Amino acid sequence: MNKMLTPHSEAELAECIAAAHAPLHIIGGGTRGCAVAGDALTTQGLSGVELYEPGSLTLVAKTGTPLAEIETLLASEGQRMAFEPMDMRGLLGCSGAPTIGGAFAVNSSGPRRIQGGAARDYLLGVRFVDGSGQVIKNGGRVMKNVTGYDLVKLMAGAHGTLGVLSEVSLKVLPIPEASATVSLAVANLAVAVQAMSAALGSPFDVTGAAYDPAVGLVHIRLEGFAPSVAYRQEKLTADLARFGTAETRHSSEALWQDIGFVAAFAGRVGDVWRISVKPSDAPRLAPLLGAEALQFDWGGGLIWALTPEGADLRTCMAQAGVMGHATLVRGSGETLATLGRFQPQVRPLEEISKGLRQRFDPRGLLNPGLMDTASMTPGVMG
Amino acid sequence: MEMPPPDPAILARKAHLVARLAAVLPGDALIQDPRETRAYECDGLAAYRCPPLLAVLPRSTQEVSDILRICHEEGVPVVPRGAGTSLAGGALPTADSVILGVARMNGVLETDYEDRVIRVQSGRTNLSVSGAVEEEDFFYAPDPSSQLACAIAGNIAMNSGGAHCLKYGVTTNNLLGVTMVMMDGTVVEIGGAHLDAEGLDLLGVICGSEGQLGVVTEATLRILRKPEGARPVLIGFDSNEVAGTCVSDIIKAGVLPVAIEFMDRPCIEACEAFAKAGYPMCEALLIIEVEGSEAEIAHQLRLIVEIAQRHNPVELREACDADEAARIWLGRKSAFGAMGQINDYMCLDGTIPVGSLPLVLRRIGELSQEYGLAVANVFHAGDGNMHPLILFDANKPGDLELCEEFGAEVLKLCVDVGGCLTGEHGVGIEKRDLMLYQYTPRDLEAQLMVKDVFDPKWLLNPAKVFPLSISEDRRRAALAAE
Numbered sequence: 001m002n003k004m005l006t007p008h009s010e011a012e013l014a015e016c017i018a019a020a021h022a023p024l025h026i027i028g029g030g031t032r033g034c035a036v037a038g039d040a041l042t043t044q045g046l047s048g049v050e051l052y053e054p055g056s057l058t059l060v061a062k063t064g065t066p067l068a069e070i071e072t073l074l075a076s077e078g079q080r081m082a083f084e085p086m087d088m089r090g091l092l093g094c095s096g097a098p099t100i101g102g103a104f105a106v107n108s109s110g111p112r113r114i115q116g117g118a119a120r121d122y123l124l125g126v127r128f129v130d131g132s133g134q135v136i137k138n139g140g141r142v143m144k145n146v147t148g149y150d151l152v153k154l155m156a157g158a159h160g161t162l163g164v165l166s167e168v169s170l171k172v173l174p175i176p177e178a179s180a181t182v183s184l185a186v187a188n189l190a191v192a193v194q195a196m197s198a199a200l201g202s203p204f205d206v207t208g209a210a211y212d213p214a215v216g217l218v219h220i221r222l223e224g225f226a227p228s229v230a231y232r233q234e235k236l237t238a239d240l241a242r243f244g245t246a247e248t249r250h251s252s253e254a255l256w257q258d259i260g261f262v263a264a265f266a267g268r269v270g271d272v273w274r275i276s277v278k279p280s281d282a283p284r285l286a287p288l289l290g291a292e293a294l295q296f297d298w299g300g301g302l303i304w305a306l307t308p309e310g311a312d313l314r315t316c317m318a319q320a321g322v323m324g325h326a327t328l329v330r331g332s333g334e335t336l337a338t339l340g341r342f343q344p345q346v347r348p349l350e351e352i353s354k355g356l357r358q359r360f361d362p363r364g365l366l367n368p369g370l371m372d373t374a375s376m377t378p379g380v381m382g
Numbered sequence: 383m384e385m386p387p388p389d390p391a392i393l394a395r396k397a398h399l400v401a402r403l404a405a406v407l408p409g410d411a412l413i414q415d416p417r418e419t420r421a422y423e424c425d426g427l428a429a430y431r432c433p434p435l436l437a438v439l440p441r442s443t444q445e446v447s448d449i450l451r452i453c454h455e456e457g458v459p460v461v462p463r464g465a466g467t468s469l470a471g472g473a474l475p476t477a478d479s480v481i482l483g484v485a486r487m488n489g490v491l492e493t494d495y496e497d498r499v500i501r502v503q504s505g506r507t508n509l510s511v512s513g514a515v516e517e518e519d520f521f522y523a524p525d526p527s528s529q530l531a532c533a534i535a536g537n538i539a540m541n542s543g544g545a546h547c548l549k550y551g552v553t554t555n556n557l558l559g560v561t562m563v564m565m566d567g568t569v570v571e572i573g574g575a576h577l578d579a580e581g582l583d584l585l586g587v588i589c590g591s592e593g594q595l596g597v598v599t600e601a602t603l604r605i606l607r608k609p610e611g612a613r614p615v616l617i618g619f620d621s622n623e624v625a626g627t628c629v630s631d632i633i634k635a636g637v638l639p640v641a642i643e644f645m646d647r648p649c650i651e652a653c654e655a656f657a658k659a660g661y662p663m664c665e666a667l668l669i670i671e672v673e674g675s676e677a678e679i680a681h682q683l684r685l686i687v688e689i690a691q692r693h694n695p696v697e698l699r700e701a702c703d704a705d706e707a708a709r710i711w712l713g714r715k716s717a718f719g720a721m722g723q724i725n726d727y728m729c730l731d732g733t734i735p736v737g738s739l740p741l742v743l744r745r746i747g748e749l750s751q752e753y754g755l756a757v758a759n760v761f762h763a764g765d766g767n768m769h770p771l772i773l774f775d776a777n778k779p780g781d782l783e784l785c786e787e788f789g790a791e792v793l794k795l796c797v798d799v800g801g802c803l804t805g806e807h808g809v810g811i812e813k814r815d816l817m818l819y820q821y822t823p824r825d826l827e828a829q830l831m832v833k834d835v836f837d838p839k840w841l842l843n844p845a846k847v848f849p850l851s852i853s854e855d856r857r858r859a860a861l862a863a864e
Binding site: 113134147152154279301323350352 | 496583584734821829834
């Protein structure tokens with residue numbers, strides 16, 4: 001019977017890891033589908049915002065703090081997490097409360113990635129416990145910091161395999177006064193990518209560019225002060241007229257949430273892949289994927305594909321000669337075991353990654369096998 | 383600043399090393415004459431100098447790979463060098479090291495407007511990256527003050543920022559991929575034109591690693607379309623505290639200017655004497671720039687002016703045309719030159735939480751009195767990245783040491799209020815010994831482990847970033863293994 005470890009302080013977390021002898025399955029809110037075999041170690045007991053300075057645009061929180069709690073606090077000061085962390089509960093069909101630590105551990109970034117950056121770009125500092133039970137800090141709570149190596153970035157997206165985050169400090173941003181979405185009816189994917197490229201290459205500061213092939217609509221999001229949004233919406237609509245007819249909606253929060261959370265795939269049977277490519281490669285690659293449904297974000301650079309179980313999209317990419325990578329976000333235990341969750345890396349990079357894991361987690365206790373593409377251990381749906 | 387003594391065994395093998403490198407490099411890429419290697423004896427931190435054993439100036443990734451493989455086999459330390467503009471001694475050689483300069487690798491490899499990326503060789507200067515995409519009205523966002531001279535290679539090594547990174551981020555936020563040569567000569571590709579690289583964020587840890595993990599030879603950078611226009615406003619206050627509060631209020635109000643620059647009285651006076659930009663004589667001056675269309679600019683400036691007026695500014699000057707905008711920026715842009723004309727100076731780079739500005743400025747003023755050295759403050763206020771310039775006289779015995787001691791006090795103060803030692807210049811040798819003030823030995827051990835993985839023999843820029851006492855065992859072990 002597997003145990004559940006719930007440390008209530010960073011010191012207890014360090015004790016838990018130092019005393020562990022068997023693999024640990026690190027859980028934030030348990031909503032990211034990254035379960036591995038082993039005793040569960042949850043950050044639920046490490047909860048609470050420790051510092052919030054709206055005038056400095058910074059917030060420091062323990063990693064088990066629910067995202068919802070942070071969002072509510074920020075909204076009370078008219079601010080937000082601009083990286084739009086993805087809520088995967090619908091897509092993965094699981095329950096639980098997503099945490100701030102989990103969002104950063106998987107570098108969860110939404111549609112605003114194209115303009116404002118990924119989750120990792122907002123992470124200013126971390127405290128974590130490595131696989132030897134040592135408490136380590138890196139970065140801080142200031143916007144600019146080049147003091148020593150940037151382990152903050154390394155920890156963002158490491159899926160807990162280099163250490164368990166205990167505290168994060170992040171940059172937050174004001175919620176803009178207004179937003180609008182220009183929706184453009186286009187003929188096909190190629191035109192959609194051209195339209196999104198034109199929008200993203202315009203001076204109009206686009207903060208979202210997605211395409212839903214099911215309805216043939218390109219969505220372009222604008223945010224800012226009301227007069228500015230109105231001006232840019234008008235200019236952009238005129239600029240994009242050559243690609244299709246446009247309509248503007250002024251309340252589009254739900255639309256972008258659905259895009260970011262890939263709501264269209266929720267409850268549908270099949271594997272879910274997340275593919276990162278150069279936007280202009282999307283039209284060439286997409287028809288080869290054999291997908292039952294597709295969704296395009298990041299101007300075409302982020303492809304979500306719903307495929308029949310067991311399809312290997314990485315082979316499709318290689319055959320098409322498309323650079324990038326594909327992550328199997330949702331799949332049966334068997335498919336995950338066969339294909340691996342993450343794209344295998346070329347040998348020298350794989351050796352660097354392995355070397356880092358060996359040093360930060362010499363006993364191989366932290367989410368073992370989760371990111372290790374060479375020797376995948378079967379994952380289980382969480 | 384102490385540097386490790388050169389290894390006599392390496393010095394004795396110079397002819398052998400020259401012969402091996404000459405076999406893989408064209409004649410003009412290898413510099414061994416002591417009269418010529420002197421050109422590489424220092425970078426922008428000119429107080430410290432030491433000619434290298436050799437300098438090599440490769441033209442391709444393959445040549446870089448050959449050089450590193452040979453130096454790796456021979457156990458010779460390599461100090462990578464971009465344009466040599468580091469203010470922290472990042473490119474300072476030791477007598478037993480090879481300087482690997484990438485300045486000749488300055489080409490544009492691919493420009494892709496549809497995907498909004500450019501791929502360049504790393505020796506290309508920062509400003510000429512923007513220059514390469516200017517005709518399509520695009521630009522590369524990070525804009526360090528030295529952008530006319532500094533190379534992308536050095537920008538990546540130090541994770542450089544600039545005045546406009548409040549809105550656009552620093553190098554790490556604009557770097558999508560690199561071709562990098564490892565110390566053993568292995569060439570790796572990380573990331574590319576897609577927005578996120580797979581696996582661990584190696585790109586993130588390479589950016590800002592001060593040339594200690596590998597030599598970047600090519601980079602894929604995000605390019606952005608230029609805004610329709612930009613305009614600054616100049617606001618003068620009769621106290622630093624009030625100016626600091628005004629910055630905080632603007633940010634809280636939801637306005638995010640592209641730049642908020644701050645100058646204090648000593649800096650205003652020096653700039654005015656030098657550049658005659660017509661600045662008001664007051665205690666503190668803010669230059670705030672916003673972007674967009676004419677109407678958008680006017681709207682944002684109106685909000686900023688409204689906030690500023692609540693703080694009783696002594697001067698408020700909006701630029702009405704390009705000429706007035708240039709005049710507002712003129713003084714700020716010549717700040718470093720202006721200070722250099724008055725005296726020798728040391729430029730600090732600590733970053734603090736924006737809310738601590740008044741406290742830190744007051745304390746710097748007190749320290750200035752205690753040390754008897756004048757200080758002028760000019761910095762990026764929106765993100766708390768301070769640049770106190772401490773004036774000293776290099777010809778006066780003991781003055782440099784006094785200045786360094788004062789500088790260290792200021793940087794410790796930055797850490798004490800929740801900030802850090804360096805916001806955009808890097809640690810180099812300059813702040814190496816202060817690392818233990820910000821980090822515990824265990825925190826630093828985690829960073830050393832990263833270098834162990836990338837460069838197990840500790841040959842790449844080995845005497846930088848970490849206090850020598852902390853890196854000593856590893857550097858020794860590498861030597862003993864030879």
